[in-house]
Amino acid sequence: MTTAQQYDAFSTDYHWLYSDHVLSGKLALDINGDVLALADPKASILDCSCGIGTFAIALAKLGYEVSGSDGSRGMVDQAILAARQADIDLPLKCCIWANLPGHFAKHFDLIFCLGNSIGHVRNKEEMVRSLRGMRQVLKDRGKLVIESIDWEQIRKEKTRFTHFQWRERAAQRCLPIYVWTFPESFDEAHTIEVLLVFETGGKASIRSYPIVYYPFHQEELKERLRCAGFSETEIRHSKDQTAYRVIAS
Numbered sequence: 001m002t003t004a005q006q007y008d009a010f011s012t013d014y015h016w017l018y019s020d021h022v023l024s025g026k027l028a029l030d031i032n033g034d035v036l037a038l039a040d041p042k043a044s045i046l047d048c049s050c051g052i053g054t055f056a057i058a059l060a061k062l063g064y065e066v067s068g069s070d071g072s073r074g075m076v077d078q079a080i081l082a083a084r085q086a087d088i089d090l091p092l093k094c095c096i097w098a099n100l101p102g103h104f105a106k107h108f109d110l111i112f113c114l115g116n117s118i119g120h121v122r123n124k125e126e127m128v129r130s131l132r133g134m135r136q137v138l139k140d141r142g143k144l145v146i147e148s149i150d151w152e153q154i155r156k157e158k159t160r161f162t163h164f165q166w167r168e169r170a171a172q173r174c175l176p177i178y179v180w181t182f183p184e185s186f187d188e189a190h191t192i193e194v195l196l197v198f199e200t201g202g203k204a205s206i207r208s209y210p211i212v213y214y215p216f217h218q219e220e221l222k223e224r225l226r227c228a229g230f231s232e233t234e235i236r237h238s239k240d241q242t243a244y245r246v247i248a249s
Contacts, residue, residue, distance in 0.1 A: 003071065003072075003120045003211075003212065004071045004072045004073070006209065006210065006211055006212065007051075007070075007071070007072035007074060007075050007211075008072050008073060008074035008075075009074070009209060010074075010194070010209040010211070011052070011072060011074030011075045011077065011078050012074070012078065013196055013207060013209070014051065014052055014075070014078065015052060015078075015169075016167055016169075016174045016176055016196050017164070017176050017194070018054075018167075019164075019165065019167065022054070023054055024054075024058065025054045025055050025057060025058025025059070025061075026058065028054065028055040028058065028114060029055075029058055029059075029062075031147075031238075031245075032112065032114075032145060032245075034236075035110065035143065035145055035247060036110075039064075039109060039110055040109065041063055041064075042063065042064065042065060043064055043065065043109040043110055044064075044065040044066075044067075044106065044107075044108045044109050044110075045059055045064050045065065045066050045067070045108060045109065045110045045111070045112065046066075046067050046068070046069065046100075046104065046108040046110070046111045046112070046137065047059070047066065047067075047068045047069070047111075047112050047114070048068075048069045048070075048097060048100065048111055048112065048113050048134060049069075049070060049112070049113045049114055049115055049117035049118075050068030050069060050070045050075070050076070050079050050092065051070060051075050051078075051079065051115065052075055052078040052079050052082055053068060053078065053079030053080075053082040053083055053090065053092075054082075055112065055114060056068040056079065056083075056090055056092075057079075057082060057083055057086050057088050057090065060083075060088045060089075060090055061086070061088065066090060067090070067091045067092070067093070067104065067108075068090060068091070068092045068093075069092065069093045069094070069095055069100065069103065069104075070092075070094060071094070071095065071096045071097075071120075072094070073094045076092050076093070076094040079092055080092055096130070096133075097113075097129075097130035097131070097133045097134055098126075098129040098130050098132070098133040099133060100133040100134060100136065100137045101133060101136040101137055104137045106137070107137055107138060107139045107142070108137060108138055108139060108142055109139055109142050109143075110142060110143055110144075110145065111134050111137070111138055111142065111143075111144045111145070112144075112145045112147075113134065113144065113145065113146045113147065114145070114146075114147040115147060116147065116148055116149050116213070116243075117147075118130075118146050118147075118148055118221070119148060119149070119151075119213040119214060119215065119216070120212070120213060120214070121214060122189075122214050123214070124220070124224060127216070127221075127224050128224050128227045128228050131144075131224060131225055131227075131228035131230070132228040132229060134228075135228050135229045135230060141249070142249065143247055143248065143249045144225075144230065144246075144247070144248045144249070145245055145246070145247055145248075146221070146245065146246045146248070147243065147244075147245050148216075148221070148243065148244060148245075148246070149242060149243045150218070150237075150241065150242055150243055150244055151186070151215035151216065151217070152217065152218075153241060153242055154180075154242065155182060155186060155215070158180075158182050159180065160179065160180055161177060161178065161179060161180070162177070162178035162180070163175065163176070163177045163178075164176045164177070171200070172198060172199075172200050173198065173199040173200070174196050174197065174198050174199075175196075175197040175199075176194065176195070176196055176197075177194075177195040177196075177197065178192050178193070178194060178195075179192070179193040179194075179195060180192055181193070186215055187215070189212050189213070189214055190212070190213045190214070190215055191210050191211070191212050191213075192210070192211050192213065193208055193209070193210050193211075194208070194209040194210075194211060195207075195208055196208075196209075218235060218244070218246075221246060222235075222246070225246065225248045230248040230249060231249070232248065232249045233246055233247070233248045234246070234247045234248075
């Protein structure tokens with residue numbers, strides 16, 4: 001199953017992973033407030049890992065000129081529905097990163113690739129092609145922001161189970177759980193099985209969605225950005241040191 005197919009299957013349940021606060025886009029706005037503070041109030045922004053539209057819609061509500069893309073048709077369909085419900089005009093495309101130049105004629109001031117999405121590319125060559133596609137739709141003085149978990153730290157801790165708080169929506173309760181599989185080698189594919197435990201009317205049911213990632217080191221990401229045409233990179237770590245952002249230009 002391809003990454004797109006994994007997310008197609010997951011798309012209608014994807015919102016259960018997140019609290020209402022995260023789904024509002026406010027957390028992503030806060031995390032990336034440092035970058036947005038330096039942008040023009042009417043900056044053109046591409047969210048190229050838009051998922052179900054959370055961050056793109058939040059940006060559009062602030063007045064930015066926003067477009068979105070995702071490699072999963074199912075996720076894009078959910079983003080279209082969310083934008084319609086929010087009464088937001090949000091151009092959305094379904095395409096992989098290497099094909100961005102064929103879907104967007106304009107160039108953007110800012111491009112965001114958030115949510116550990118870059119971890120789905122399978123190897124160096126595919127990542128360079130993906131980053132080059134982003135670079136080709138970025139303005140000369142524009143910035144690309146990539147968010148990733150810190151794979152070195154994750155493998156050091158090797159926490160097998162990650163559970164979140166119960167979510168309650170539309171008379172349903174759901175407990176999201178990550179079940180991590182850590183292969184012996186850093187370079188092997190890593191699978192996170194997303195378990196959604198539902199409780200309805202006193203009865204429990206489980207839905208399972210496996211998601212595959214391909215780890216990389218921070219220095220590898222920086223080198224691949226240089227290969228894709230970016231000359232400057234800066235790494236900013238999260239407060240808990242389990243994730244980081246790369247700001248490239």
